[in-house]
Amino acid sequence: MTRGDMPASDRQRLRPLNVRQRLFATTLGLLVLGAGALASVVLWSFAHFFLASAEADLAARTHAIAETAAELLEHRDEARLRILVERYGAQEGIALRVLAPDGRLLATSQHDPREHTIDWTTIPGVAGALAGHEQSGTAKGTLGYDDRIYDTVPIARDGALLGVVRMSRSLAQLQAHTRETVFTVLVALTVILAVGSGFIAWFARGLGRPIQQMRDFAVALGRGELGTRLAIARPDELGELAAELNRMAERLGALEQERRSFLANASHELRTPVSNLRVTLQALDDGAGDDPELRARFLRTAVDETTRLGSLIQDLLDLGHLEAGAARLDRHDVPLRPVLERATRAIEGRALDRRVSLVLDLDEDLAVNIDPERIAQALLCVLDNALKFSPSGGLIEVVARRRGNYAEIAVRDQGPGIADVDRPHVFEQFYTADRSRRRGGTGLGLAIARRIVDAHGGTITVADEQSPGATLVLRLPLAAALTV
Structure with missing residues (x-):
């Protein structure tokens, strides 16, 4: 089935987008792409900054506690060590533990009996710290709880390992903040897109309307309506184009008037010698040729009119060639x-x-x-x-x-x-x-x-x-x- 055989509704759906629609779709697409890219960068930067800040804060706390715990372990004051761990591990989402050099749990802020059954050397960061190296990273909670960041610091005095401090913090708060930020950014993005769509629609309509008017104007000129003019007054290139199109229409109108005048004058000039020839030949046919003097005069008239007609035709041909640029x-x-x-x-x-x-x-x-x-x-x-x-x-x-x-x-x-x-x-x-x-x-x-x-x-x-x-x-x- 050809396009012409399609129903009107199908042809309407197949019509290409006009300039205003294409301008709106393109600009809106660019706005969505730009806003989406900006939102992604903002969210990634926020999450990265918050995680880095949390890790730095956790490391600072762990080192401070390790200094205090070193003095207590050096004096074998485990009671004060447990008080220290409970005090600094009491904050919600924080888990603080101190381990002996053999991996045995000395103090914890969690008070969960299952902790004493765990092989702490298998917990992320502990083995490295027992070997004398600070360890940090992200892992599952010790008892299988939520994702956490941790920092494990060895406790040493005079080159002797006294134990290990391991502090971890839940990522639930970070994830909650991230969700809130994502929601806020999406709301802001929605508002921006809504306002931007309205502005783009206004902008596209402002550009599309004069273009549509110019198209209709050109169609009208093509139909021969040379008296129409564009009423577009803008201080930009579209206004200049509209003014130039109006001047073009004026020139076309003048040329059309000149063409019509030329055709009328050419018809009149051609009609005169043709009419004279017809009258002369009719007179000769009616018997005027019987008189030698009259016949000679009529023949001279016929020759003169024929010469005049030939000169006129030649001049018209020359003028046509010159105007067309063919000469x-x-x-x-x-x-x-x-x-x-x-x-x-x-x-x-x-x-x-x-x-x-x-x-x-x-x-x-x-x-x-x-x-x-x-x-x-x-x-x-x-x-x-x-x-x-x-x-x-x-x-x-x-x-x-x-x-x-x-x-x-x-x-x-x-x-x-x-x-x-x-x-x-x-x-x-x-x-x-x-x-x-x-x-x-x-x-x-x-x-x-x-x-x-x-x-x-x-x-x-x-x-x-x-x-x-x-x-x-x-x-x-x-x-x-x-x-x-």
């Missing part, structure tokens, strides 16, 4: 003059027909790093635009000068100029805000020129001049040999 540039260092002369020669015939003069003025040593074919195309678009708006008998000047690491090319005409309101839009496709600037052509020339120049790392702008006419300025990177 490859063959850049190398070349002199600028041949490129400018090639572009001016291309419109020279039309300029003569309209009695428009062309003037070329440039520094002789100018060389640029460009693709000559593409830059010639861009210059031709700019010159063609200048020729359209130049009056009969007017002048088009092309002036090229060096400006820093760039070659600056100014193309100036004597036409009606460009209104201030239209300046930001002259390089847009099919821009028609100022109808006086549309005198034939496809309306794509300057858009193509801008994209070619942009691809070279240069700029193309409208000069801010008050004189009659319009001036477009191209800035192209100089050849490597001329850069500073």
Whole structure:
């Protein structure tokens, strides 16, 4: 059975954890691991410290009693020895015994008759002490009672062994303290985990909510809802990301609006020559071709509209390639003059027909790093635009000068100029805000020129001049040999 065939409840259970849930689980796991490790270290340190302290205290007591017992044994005062043992062994959990050098029990604080039947040399620590070595450790009680710590010290005077003192202490108190400490630590750990879980849940929700909103925002953008915006104001990276996503949505909205405008304008521009062709051909089909003069005029119209349609399609293809980055540039260092002369020669015939003069003025040593074919195309678009708006008998000047690491090319005409309101839009496709600037052509020339120049790392702008006419300025990177 595939996932799609599963019941909804099963699919719900199989859904992966979202970011907030994963963040909560991971952080809580780290908290549990860290708190557990800390609690284990605390408990181990406590038990080790308490046991070491108990052993040190037991050893100190045993040595003190051994000093006193040595004097009593030296004077063979067993009665006072028994009083000494009963006094210091009376504390609960303490067992104190004094043994003779032969292992015989001389005094005990326990008063259990069974003690006199025990072979004390087999009791842990006794044999070593009878051999003259202090012994300590942990063992079962002498009579099989609870676990105990013990310390056994030999009693000697002038190199002679007088006996052995063995003191032991029950571990029940230590174990009780350990249990209390474990309980206290577990309660504290539970409180820490409860408070920590609440804080982690709040923290995960605070991070997860904006991420979820960004995901929903991205899904909405994918559906084409470009008017939505994120209402996330945070002084951190998530806030910066939200602001950047909003700016991206604004740019996408602008691009979408430009795309729709482009499609509408392209459809209109294509429809006009097609409609003219259809009307012309229909007229010829209806008999207009019987008149030779009328037929010739209609055929010229058909040829003109076909040429216009071909130019528009070619411009659209060029613009599409440039915007998609599919147009490859063959850049190398070349002199600028041949490129400018090639572009001016291309419109020279039309300029003569309209009695428009062309003037070329440039520094002789100018060389640029460009693709000559593409830059010639861009210059031709700019010159063609200048020729359209130049009056009969007017002048088009092309002036090229060096400006820093760039070659600056100014193309100036004597036409009606460009209104201030239209300046930001002259390089847009099919821009028609100022109808006086549309005198034939496809309306794509300057858009193509801008994209070619942009691809070279240069700029193309409208000069801010008050004189009659319009001036477009191209800035192209100089050849490597001329850069500073």
